[in-house]
Amino acid sequence: MPSPSRVRAVRSSRPVPLGVSPAAEGAGGVVNVAVFAPEIRAVDVHFQDRSGRWQAVLLPEQTDGVHHGTVEGLPEGGRYAFWPHGQAVPGGAGQLLLDPYGRGIDDDGGIYYSVHVGQDFDWDGDTLPRTAWRDTVVYECHVKGQTMLHPGIPPELRGTYAGLAHPVMLDYFTSLGITAVELLPVHFHIDEPHLQELGLSNYWGYNTLGFFAPHPAYATAAARAAGAKAVQDEFKAMVRKLHAAGLEVILDVVYNHTAEGGEQQPALSFRGLADDVYYRHDANGYYQDTTGCGNTLDFSQPRVVQLALDSLRHWVRDYHIDGFRFDLAVSLCRDTRGVFTPRHPFLAALSTDRTLAGTKLIAEPWDVGPGGWQTGSFPPGWADWNDRFRDSIRDFWLADRHPLNHTRPGGSVAKLAGAISGSAELFAPSGRSSLASVNFVTAHDGFTLADLTAYDRKHNEDNGEENRDGANDNRSYNHGVEGPTGDSRVLDARAHSARTLMATLLLSLGVPMITAGDEIGRTQHGNNNAYCQDNQLSWTNWVLDDRQEQMLKTTRRLIKLRKSFLRHQPYSYPARTDDAYLLWFNERGEPMSVRDWEDSRTRVVQVLLGSPGGSSDGLLVFNGSAENRKVVMPAASLRTETGAGAERHMFELLFTSSEMGDRRRGAKIRGGERETVAAWSIAAYRI
Template sequence: MVNPAPLTRASREFPLGLHSVKGAWSQDGHANAAVWAPGIASMDVHWCRADGTWTSETLVGLDGGVHHGVVGPVAPGALYAFWPTGEDLPGTPGTAQLLLDPYARAVEPVALASGADEPPSRSYYSVFLEHTFDWGTSEHPRTPWRDSVIYEAHVKGLTKLHPGIPEELRGTYAGLAHPVMTAYLRDLGVTAVELLPIHFSIDEPHLEPLGLSNYWGYNTLGFFSAHSAYATAAAREAGPDAVLDEFKGMVRALHEAGLEVILDVVYNHTAEGEQHRPALCWRGLGDRDYYRHDDAGRYVDTTGCGNSLDFSQPRVVEFALDSLRYWVEECHVDGFRFDLAVTLARDENNTFTPRHPFLVAAGASKALRGTKLITEPWDIGPDGWQTGRFPVGWADWNDGFRDAVRDFWLRDVASIAAGGTGSSPARLAGRLAGSADTFAGSGRSPLASVNMVTAHDGFTLADLTAYERKHNEANGEGNRDGSNDNRSYNHGAEGRTEDEGIPRGP
């Protein structure tokens, strides 16, 4: 009798990231690791064992630029990171900054020792997460576009000061899921909550010395990871698994209230910033492969944030699509608003094309079928304004609607108050009728127009009625940030006033 050959731990280049091995090795805690880094000859994965010590293994497989191998045992919740084989480590694993897994399901900040007069310092590590969740009978509301009313909100800001929500839940995913908040949203008549970025994000380096932080979250370091700072203290203490539980619990509660969940996503750039800054993830794995460069090797920045992900690269397109599918399939979200979406549709010549592979693939994806895909249809690059030119299956923020409404509501009133005249109502009528002049050329109906009046950029509704100009003096940037074209009217007094003779905002 011939003895069977011993089992070997055959690794795979797909799926990317760190995943438990299935089959014969599923019981011994091993994981399949896979990372795309085509310019690196060999890659190691470093991880923290259950006893707190660190170890590493070389990924022995290499196919199509993907390094892969079966490693372990790796315990759920373990911190891990990548580093090129044979290159000197920047320091001790667990404290020094190695290279994050772009597909990590959680990112953990690690505080480092710093002097009394120095700003706090930290590094970031990926977390091995294998997560299950009971969705019960929760289902996607699937609100038709014609019936959709979208309410943009910041997870922290929406409930942080709400007196009806328990103090320990304010400013968190759980606070947004609280019955007081879901009832409030239903009473407003909205059908969807569009959340400002909840992907794991970090502060830009120049903010900490100023004692400031990035409140808005448009500086992503983990496109598959929920931002842990928006979880309750109890969830953060329990760890990344509990943070993801809380996020999914929020989605479930909003669905049970009949409300869709739309995520504002920032695939146009990453938190690695300008070209000279240290590598945290993509820059170290393949700077030329992930980021757009000119012929001289300099970054091409169409975002104003220091870098632009290069969507002429098929693997970058795949990365963004995989992230979208994760949030729909695993976290049950209902749609996405794409920040600076024109950057995601620039070809190898840095030219916008409505037939870009990313736009076509997302619109045709079975996993994303029925998902609302909303563009911010501009960036700061050449020919960056593209409202009305995205393809069928996508909807655009309609800045033309925004401007027409503000002019009719406020600037015309200001003009008349100053002895002038207002504009023709025909302009507003065209916008209320669906902006056919803007959208018909793309083959889309008026339902492709997201008729917005205010958003996180620029003035709030109340600010529109109280200020003639922006006042962003507090952030240390000399009031340079933000648009100067807000089409507002202060009604005779700059700023909030108790003067009964001055009309007040909403």
């Protein structure tokens, strides 16, 4: 950067809003600039004027740690950054300090500049879908990976915001039946130094540098060439088109740390402006770390809470975002002592904010600090990623195979039943129902669904850490062969298990989340931590074999079945005990006893689910044993007490995850009669 000319600030200024905004006078070409930097005596803003020449302006006023001034000559699309007044400016292409509120960021060969970006956009009557939690089916995907290999999308749009909203992809989403796309981080992010040394990149994007700016690398080449405003507009057009297709857009957001990393990494923005405020420190001044990333943001500081709230409001107001999934959310709710509290000011502010009212708030309810596991502890208005559901489902259908194959007992059906019911007991103490449970079997982090059935061990050698990274406890089962095989029996067994896992996910109470590609058998070849694999290992491959086509067909059918079960239930279902019932039966068609629940040999359970006034009640039968079982269908009435003389209903088979599914669909069995349920299968019936 050449030495700037120095000009003076003009007119009166104000300390709010932070960042660059129109000047109070409304004079053309004049903007208000405000930056929170209480640890700096005086601050200059450096910027490129319309001729491309760098200028420097002292922000002459300071209010409560905010330096502010009005500046003439900073155009829309112009670069700018901050630096302490009177200190030598980095020579050449040196890194200045980014605006934490910058609406755009330019990467000039590893040197970053904030960009002044206007927010005008023609939303053309955009309407938010506002899908009820009861009806929500979340699809977690990566903007780039979702379309990078799709043959039906033009090459110039693959891997981009525009590609994600292409008619081919919109048709795919709607035909699948999902209601919301949850995008891995799209805030501006950069690669960690150790990845750069390995020639890798942070593909997932959990390394945010700008909380107000969309990541430009996901925009088309044409938009990137046109500048930050075009990138922003492409993102907004994507949201508008997804909304028009009835799909909500949820962003995975990372407010727990920033890309500045540990103490040894350079100051890019927050560290140079207000290190003592933005980051948690111990009594000796060292960073406290509850995220594993080296520099945890300090949400006991009002300015940090304000930063996150202002960012969230920006994405709702200016980008029409429908909800947020908060990465390592426990770190955002630790008080001055570092203790998690569900009454944290950040949570209180979110629950009362008018701009954020109605948005979906999803917690990843853990971090790596003391007391970091808080699933079920977030307050009303939040939904939690339910890792207990994930572990229980994997245990019952996969991990238990290892002891059972050696005639040792596996787990009982009790944990499975808790998961099927949406872990209601886990959420009740916080005043929430199973609608607060975001159920998942897989996520971006870990094995894919196909790999859960094909690998007993992780295979992360490509990550450059000698396979030390990633989880070791995967609760998976390879069906006798580790990795790829040509044995059709093994492949069929794996496909069977995948169908059973998907069926359990989509037919349980709570809110299901599908990881992109699980519905078509996507594999990462055993890599369970592909965060740095921006290549075909992580991208979705749309060339499908017969088994993958069958998995897609099955997933579509299951989502339709889920919706049919719920169609006549109240939207609060199952929020109140008088709105819903779950009646549990053993394989003899008798109500489950305490002994049944506690016996580890019990591997079959049936559940009737519905509401007293509902007309779409269903029966689910789970057989987690290694052999087909003759199951007696429940003879009890759904709306009366069980017992002698109870009405016997007719059950129509709608789905089974076994190979006989299509052949027997539509079969009818009366209550009290026997029905064969295949080994390691789930069967669903309409009454």
